[in-house]
Amino acid sequence: MDKYYIDFDFERPLYIQISKHIKCLIEKNDIKEGEKLPSIRKLSSFLDVNKDTIIKAYNKLQTEGFAVQKIGSGTYAKKRDINLKFKNEYSKMFKNLSPDLLKDYIDFTGETACSTYFPVKIFKKVLNEVLDKYGAEAFVYKEGLGFEGLRKSISYCFWDEKLDKDDILIVSGAQQGIDIASKALINVNDNIIVERPTYIGALSVFRWRRANIFEVEIKNDGIDINALEEILKKNRIKCFYTMSYFQNPTGFSYSLEKKIKILELAQKYDFYIIEDDYLSELIYDDKIEYCSFKSLDTNDRVIYIKSFSKIFLPGIRLGYLVSPKKFKENMQKSKINTDISTSSLMQRALDLYINKGLWDEHVNFLNKIYYDKYTYMIKMINHNIKDYVEFYEPGGGFNIYFKILNDDFDSVKLFYECRRRKVLITPGVLFYKNSSDGNKFFRLGFSQLDDNKIEEGIKIIADILKC
Amino acid sequence: MDKYYIDFDFERPLYIQISKHIKCLIEKNDIKEGEKLPSIRKLSSFLDVNKDTIIKAYNKLQTEGFAVQKIGSGTYAKKRDINLKFKNEYSKMFKNLSPDLLKDYIDFTGETACSTYFPVKIFKKVLNEVLDKYGAEAFVYKEGLGFEGLRKSISYCFWDEKLDKDDILIVSGAQQGIDIASKALINVNDNIIVERPTYIGALSVFRWRRANIFEVEIKNDGIDINALEEILKKNRIKCFYTMSYFQNPTGFSYSLEKKIKILELAQKYDFYIIEDDYLSELIYDDKIEYCSFKSLDTNDRVIYIKSFSKIFLPGIRLGYLVSPKKFKENMQKSKINTDISTSSLMQRALDLYINKGLWDEHVNFLNKIYYDKYTYMIKMINHNIKDYVEFYEPGGGFNIYFKILNDDFDSVKLFYECRRRKVLITPGVLFYKNSSDGNKFFRLGFSQLDDNKIEEGIKIIADILKC
Numbered sequence A, B: 001m002d003k004y005y006i007d008f009d010f011e012r013p014l015y016i017q018i019s020k021h022i023k024c025l026i027e028k029n030d031i032k033e034g035e036k037l038p039s040i041r042k043l044s045s046f047l048d049v050n051k052d053t054i055i056k057a058y059n060k061l062q063t064e065g066f067a068v069q070k071i072g073s074g075t076y077a078k079k080r081d082i083n084l085k086f087k088n089e090y091s092k093m094f095k096n097l098s099p100d101l102l103k104d105y106i107d108f109t110g111e112t113a114c115s116t117y118f119p120v121k122i123f124k125k126v127l128n129e130v131l132d133k134y135g136a137e138a139f140v141y142k143e144g145l146g147f148e149g150l151r152k153s154i155s156y157c158f159w160d161e162k163l164d165k166d167d168i169l170i171v172s173g174a175q176q177g178i179d180i181a182s183k184a185l186i187n188v189n190d191n192i193i194v195e196r197p198t199y200i201g202a203l204s205v206f207r208w209r210r211a212n213i214f215e216v217e218i219k220n221d222g223i224d225i226n227a228l229e230e231i232l233k234k235n236r237i238k239c240f241y242t243m244s245y246f247q248n249p250t251g252f253s254y255s256l257e258k259k260i261k262i263l264e265l266a267q268k269y270d271f272y273i274i275e276d277d278y279l280s281e282l283i284y285d286d287k288i289e290y291c292s293f294k295s296l297d298t299n300d301r302v303i304y305i306k307s308f309s310k311i312f313l314p315g316i317r318l319g320y321l322v323s324p325k326k327f328k329e330n331m332q333k334s335k336i337n338t339d340i341s342t343s344s345l346m347q348r349a350l351d352l353y354i355n356k357g358l359w360d361e362h363v364n365f366l367n368k369i370y371y372d373k374y375t376y377m378i379k380m381i382n383h384n385i386k387d388y389v390e391f392y393e394p395g396g397g398f399n400i401y402f403k404i405l406n407d408d409f410d411s412v413k414l415f416y417e418c419r420r421r422k423v424l425i426t427p428g429v430l431f432y433k434n435s436s437d438g439n440k441f442f443r444l445g446f447s448q449l450d451d452n453k454i455e456e457g458i459k460i461i462a463d464i465l466k467c
Helices: A014-027 A040-047 A051-063 A084-096 A120-139 A148-159 A174-185 A200-208 A225-234 A256-269 A325-339 A344-355 A358-384 A411-420 A451-466 B014-027 B040-047 B051-063 B084-096 B120-139 B148-159 B174-185 B200-208 B225-234 B256-269 B325-339 B344-355 B358-384 B411-420 B451-466
Strands: A067-070 A074-077 A168-171 A191-196 A212-219 A237-242 A272-277 A302-307 A319-322 A389-391 A399-404 A441-445 B067-070 B074-077 B168-171 B191-196 B212-219 B237-242 B272-277 B302-307 B319-322 B389-391 B399-404 B441-445
Touching (some): A014 A051, A040 A051, A051 A067, A051 A074, A084 A411, A148 A344, A168 A325, A174 A200, A174 A319, A174 B325, A212 A225, A225 A237, A225 A256, A256 A272, A325 B174, A325 B200, A325 B325, A344 A358, A411 A441, A411 A451, B014 B051, B040 B051, B051 B074, B120 B344, B168 B174, B168 B325, B174 B302, B174 B325, B200 B212, B212 B225, B225 B256, B358 B451, B411 B441, B411 B451
Parallel strands (some): A191 A212, A272 A302, B272 B302
Antiparallel strands (some): A389 A399, A399 A441, B067 B074, B389 B399, B399 B441
């Protein structure tokens, strides 16, 4: 109890001093993550202040994310992120680098297909066909789930009609899908599980929902099932967020066995799986077969999210979400609350594009392009930085994830050194709940770069890691 | 305490029986809104069950929205909406009415400009110009705040450059603006104020954020300032959501005096104003001058939200948000979390459209069209239903709001009668926190209808109200 003692400055609000003091204790680890704070009664008598002052202080801690309240039990400490400063700087850097300035950099941070390969002429034709055919109608939305034609095409072309068109909800990209699913599914302080490491954008949504996040380490065939089951035995889990293919950032894909096992556990422990089907179109390794959680799901346990933006083009802002029947209505309400509806012109254009067989054609074309780029990337890595890092060959997607072997380097230091030499990488600290877990890791995305830039960039990184 | 007594059925989970029983008491008004529930200790000893059972029951009540927890104080009853069933039916009706079926109805529920007047040919030209000029670049987003060109044009054309382009955040319509502002501003159980009645979509977002909603009655020159100040004196308010012109549903606009007064109060009581600038482009009455809260704001108290979709076309999904400096970064993060970015092609097209002076031209054209429609609507009302209703002439916008004078009618009954005769209206119950407050009101929107339909529809409503 002694650590809670405060030498009050009576000129300033006491509750702020108390909450500051406790924040400080949490940050110095004098109060551990999940440690119970003293009861209001106890602390108020110990500090000789009014009960209301303690209540105010605990409320402030909760608002700022340093504490959680559990009904009938008390208030518990919650840790905040130590790399917050770096994270803010990292995100600001991209805001401040204008497209012109960015051109001077070799940018390994890209996560989406390169605009060079976008079939702009063909898409323009398709857009005009839609405008000629539908006129102003093309700009009107009438269907809450999204344009019916597109939903039919998705079911027909991507799911062999095994999905009902009315189970599909059109969304403005995968990020919105994750946001909508969270709103419909997750309440404050609900327990959820993510892979360690995981996608920053998802982590961020779950944090904004104020969920309690558990991490389970991902291996090259999927997450550690034993660790998962340990968590499930002890906690009531609402959902598990996963990227089934070429996981971002690791590039790992799930084995069939693990997918089946996780689906069984979902049924047994009554949780749901949010499957972010990230880049499964780009498979370079013949041994990898495509089979989503959703397609294996017999108990309606999977919320399936697919983006068209990542592979097509980010500015298209299109994707879809398939929900278990149980949440369907809630998902639709959540979508309406979020932005009412997705651009109807784009929906119609994509529909026509898919129906003409152009989507498949484009995906085949991209597979060839990116297969070559991937092969070259792996070659450059092997030639130049193999001795300084451990890495995994994902066999698909856009990213390679590295572990730094050199003891003197952490990923934030590497980031700054690289940036000084006009190379941009993504340090691992961004992908973990406790960012220090990512100190030795970094991600390189090759989708935006040509072979020369890849070679040049990798050589600069090698040069830095060598020191 | 006696009312809490339960004759348990020991075959079924006790906590569910307890939460059901309490729900029932709340619905029957045996437990009043805001009444404190017994402490966990008391109720567990009274019902002779384990404390954990009560905790589980209270958690369930909270999750379902029948209770709120206050740190250090206890659990309090919260009322749920009695017209929930009708609301669900109403929203389902629109999901189930396909565009084809809807054609048989005279639909007074529309809230946006009619597609007939959308300049599709001109917009198509603009789209093609953008695609020719930028190619695939048009589909790429690089700027977190939205396309810089469009932000510049907004500042230049709509704000005489009094707004910094970097204070503008492009969003996918006003609904998304409200969602983003809520995420950035409002935490669980924060107090907020809305107008009574108010826009359904905003009410719904605030409910999903689990805010505590206060209502202040709106009069024909803005909300009741005394009632506002009473609330401000007693409660710590986070923000006030308002539609400054042609409020939805009432059609009321704020007087200059009230706007100034509310801005003063915002400064004095430290709250923020979310100004949803709804349809201020369509002013039919010369006496109404345009002057937003934002333009009067000297203390950076206003979050200004503007939609381009309502007046242009819903399927465009474009709008913008201007945030106080304090929240700027949070708003941008909230936008990224929500859907990363808004369709970049549409942003560029709208930018070009505005720059060519086509936007102003279009707005002038719409003003003429809708002025005529409005005048005809008022004429028909005066000729046919004046004796059965009270109503206000808004002098702008798309909606007229009515109070039913006939004691035998409430708005839900009127809705069903109208629907039976193929006329769709929006009953007032949707616009209030406690929906029964809207029992005697309904809204007619005339934007989607031609003169014949307006006449036919109003005559049918007259016929029904006559009985």
